[in-house]
Amino acid sequence: MxxxxxxxxxxxxxxxxxxxxxxxxxxxxxxxxxxxxxxxxxxxxxxxxxxxxxxxxxxxxxxxxxxxxxxxxxxxxxxxxxxxxxxxxxxxxxxxxxxxxxxxxxxxxxxxxxxxxxxxxxxxxxxxxxxxxxxxxxxGAALPRDAAPRLPEAARIAEAEAFFAALPGLDLRHGGNAAFYSPGTDHVQMPPFADFRTVGGYYATLAHEAAHWTGHPSRLARDLTGRFGGQAYAAEELVAELGAAFALAALGFTAEPREDHARYVAHWLGLLRGDRRAIFTAAGKAQAAADWLIAAAKQRAP
Incomplete structure (x- = not known):
């Protein structure tokens, strides 16, 4: 059962x-x-x-x-x-x-x-x-009134900037044409803001790389090799993808598709079809990453 x-x-x-x-x-x-x-x-x-x-x-x-x-x-x-x-x-x-x-x-x-x-x-x-x-x-249900704040788009952008700026120790660098997290230097690299097609795409990408950043040994020490073996890379990408979506949704933003998603989809489907518990593990690790980001930002918020 x-x-x-x-x-x-x-x-x-x-x-x-x-x-x-x-x-x-x-x-x-x-x-x-x-x-x-x-x-x-x-x-x-x-x-x-x-x-x-x-x-x-x-x-x-x-x-x-x-x-x-x-x-x-x-x-x-x-x-x-x-x-x-x-x-x-x-x-x-x-x-x-x-x-x-x-x-x-x-x-x-x-x-x-x-x-x-x-x-x-x-x-x-x-x-x-x-x-x-x-x-x-x-x-016929008497629905409770939704108390979640609905902010105008301009306020949402400002809130996103404040959120990422409040992450303690986040070494965020801009330049080049690739977004990635470098474990060796423990920094997040992003293309210039102006190079993104949409504002939402920029923040979704930054959240994805920040979710990777939470896996550093000094933070959540996330190592998926023991659980997923040769599929650890695909699993980590799924964790970062879901962690970004969870964090953005909790903050009142929507996650947008990344241009590089297509090359990961086949790996994700293979991972999920081959291991019925994989999505439970990935989602749990992703929730931990999102929770860590939100809690860390709140501690530094003015």
């Missing part, structure tokens, strides 16, 4: 990536989120708790929303929607999220959908799948 949880989530994400590639020139990955016209947070949020999903659940719900055309990011279980007076429409398909149980949770507590955790249950950590539905699949 646990293996089925990994397979279901991975298969949904692989299908979303393949769908994005099939669009041709307009291709997008599940994490390339268009700006939400409904005003809902760009990070998927649980309607009952008001808290954003994290890690692989963020990616899974982005993928579901992209594949099915949902405009907003509010999700909940059947029971949670019912408690808000809502009714999931007949025939609607649920998306899958994963709730992790850890050893101390086996003493009794609450699961994500409000279901009690039985005392003496199996010692974890282990994954349990839950079915959730988007607000677009529900009729």
């Amino acid at each position: 646990r293996a089925d949880v990994y397979a279901r989530v991975t298969d949904a994400i692989v299908a979303a990536i393949e769908s994005g590639v099939a669009r041709g020139k307009d291709w997008r990955m599940p994490w390339h989120r268009r700006r939400d016209p409904s005003g809902s947070p760009m990070l998927p949020v649980n309607v009952a708790r008001g808290a954003a999903y994290g890690g692989v659940n963020t990616l899974a719900l982005w993928a579901a929303a992209e594949a099915r055309g949902y405009p907003g990011g509010l999700w909940g279980t059947y029971r949670q929607w019912a408690e808000l007076g809502g009714q999931v429409r007949k025939g609607e398909r649920a998306a899958t999220v994963v709730y992790w149980r850890f050893p101390d949770a086996a003493k009794g507590g609450e699961a994500e959908d409000g279901e009690e955790v039985e005392e003496g249950a199996r010692r974890g950590p282990w994954a349990r799948a839950y079915a959730v539905f988007n607000a677009a699949q529900v009729d």
Whole structure:
């Protein structure tokens, strides 16, 4: 059953990536989120708790929303929607999220959908799948007011500049025509701002390289060779890609496709198809990178 949880989530994400590639020139990955016209947070949020999903659940719900055309990011279980007076429409398909149980949770507590955790249950950590539905699949629910700030574009750019400037120890250099992180010199290299086609593309690229930068031994000490062997490079690129998307979404920005994405897609699909747990590991490492960047910037913010 646990293996089925990994397979279901991975298969949904692989299908979303393949769908994005099939669009041709307009291709997008599940994490390339268009700006939400409904005003809902760009990070998927649980309607009952008001808290954003994290890690692989963020990616899974982005993928579901992209594949099915949902405009907003509010999700909940059947029971949670019912408690808000809502009714999931007949025939609607649920998306899958994963709730992790850890050893101390086996003493009794609450699961994500409000279901009690039985005392003496199996010692974890282990994954349990839950079915959730988007607000677009529900009729009659009294939706909570979205308190997420919606800033004008000019303010968003200023906030992005302040965010990256606040990262402690980030050696950011501009010049040349390539963006990369150099572990040897521990610096991030970016082409000049004027060389980017869009402002969003610049910040998405900078976030990607900053996510790589978090893996340095003095920060998160991320080494994927033990887990992924010869596929560690592809896995690290996926971690940086997702970490950038998670961080940008938490800050109120959208991630845009990078011009070099196409050469990574085949490697990512091969990695995910060959290892059903790979996306869980990658998303967890990516969430850690995003969390580190946000926490570090907050410590330095005025």
